[in-house]
Amino acid sequence: MQILSLSLSNYRIFKRLEMDFPQRLTLLVGNNAQGKTSILEAIHFLSIFTSPLASSDREAINLLALKEEIPVGRIVGGIQKAGKKHTLEIRLILNPAQNGSGRLRKEVLIDGVKKKLFDAVGFFNSVLFLPQMTRILEDGPEERRKYIDQLLSQAYPGYVRALSDYQAALSRRNALLKLLFDKGGDEGQLAYWDEMIATNGATIIEARIKSISDFEEYFREQFRRLTGSREEIRLDYQPSYNGENQANRQLELGINQSASNPFGYAEIRENFLARLKTLRREEIRRGVTTIGPHRDEIRFFSNDIDLGVFGSRGQIRTAVMALKIAETQWLKDKSGELPVLLLDETLAELDELRRADLLNSLGLDEQAILTTTDLKLFSPDFAKTCQVWQVAEGRVEKSNSG
């Protein structure tokens, strides 16, 4: 899979931008705050249909464009996939609303034909590597859930739909729980929402169980390679739908053996529903849904040490790097094509050895786009194989490499 061209309008710092990319390596060079990362963000946007950086996608629209009557940000990628050329376009349209704060609408077009987001996600795959991704290990569980969700949404089209239905039902269920606590009323109203979150929740949990155990193999292999087999990594997925530690431990076994899992969709759904019923009193009192995939946790263990708690800076960086390389391989095996690699300032963070290792493994088969503030981080030999683009103040210019 390749990206051949990118055109942006009203996206972040870019009023307009036109770029093309060679088959293998591209280097974006420029000082900080010139738009390098925004280019990678835009390309990754084409994969996951949401910004990997912004807390709200509307932030991605150019500030000046916000003054226009209907602000529209646009990302158009020329994609090569299975030997065929396609255009993938995303429009971010800020609908003017009566009271100032407009609603953001996203449109996705493949080859000029409007598609539903759910149907189009996974059309173009890319793997993004940002220095701040150590957060996946260091920060709260929501970072890890977001990471897993973005990964799975590229591989399983149905996953995004279940996730979005789950969120919709969850917010309504929480509203109802509060309503029942404040004003009382018939608890029977909960039955439908219990059903909705258990059904969609089970789809999500089942996908997470299956894919995390599958993905763990790839991850473990990369981590072993990067640490010279000195460290053994393990992913501990802790779904939150039954709250019984015993059952969780069983589940853990299932993951580690990565054999056929006894925890199928029907069983998860049933347990989830039963648990919701026993928790009903307490949930009404607290006014929130206390179990479900929105409370799931994934821990990273290296030689049985929890990296999120005890990991050194170096260990965590290595884990993230292994994660990203594993992601590339995994997506390749899922979709049949290598995803596009997007590496932001990654090399500055790595020591000499790891840097050489990463560069050697790069660009043999896959397309990679790297950003750097300093071209000197790369050997002249390496730079010669790259197309170099200079990025400054929201403008780009091709320059000769090396």
Add this chain to the structure above:
Amino acid sequence: MAILPEPLEKLMLAFERLPGIGPKTASRLAFYMLRAPAEVSADLAEALKDIKISTALCKVCFNITAAGRDLCDICAAPERDNGLVCVVEEPMDVLALERTAGFAGRYHVLHGALSPIEGIGPDNLRIAELEDRVKEGRIREIIVATNPSMEGDATALYLRQRLETYPVHLTRLARGLPVGGDLEYADQSTLLRALAGRQDL
């Protein structure tokens, strides 16, 4: 500093409060009223005044009817089937179903759907009244025709819970492919539901 005289401003504001009307349309309508012959605004004013005074809700089905009458035309029609009741969210839905001319039973208008986000519970809807109608024992079948949305589905399931103890047959409107539609263009969830709700040939 009001540039426009107050009555005009007042009318514009009144229009702007209507659903689907923004400031531009509101001012266009207000200026139109200003220029149009006097009877246009007089007719509108009269119609607006009457709408509250001369309408009421039917005492049986809660559809809208003329003031001073207990029953709406549908409930008053003797030839209609008393054993068949179609439950809808809004009076507009009655209109839509009546246009099909394919339904000869009675209706029951809930005046909304269960919506936790908007704080609408069973007590805000005409659900108890529906239960009372069912209790009378003359109804054979209730067709739940709430919208195919999360709220509509939640309402339907809740109605089932409330009514399942009574000897009444509960059905839900079928959902699936639109007439004249193309299979390949149907979205996944519609197609899945159409599959689940397939019928014998």
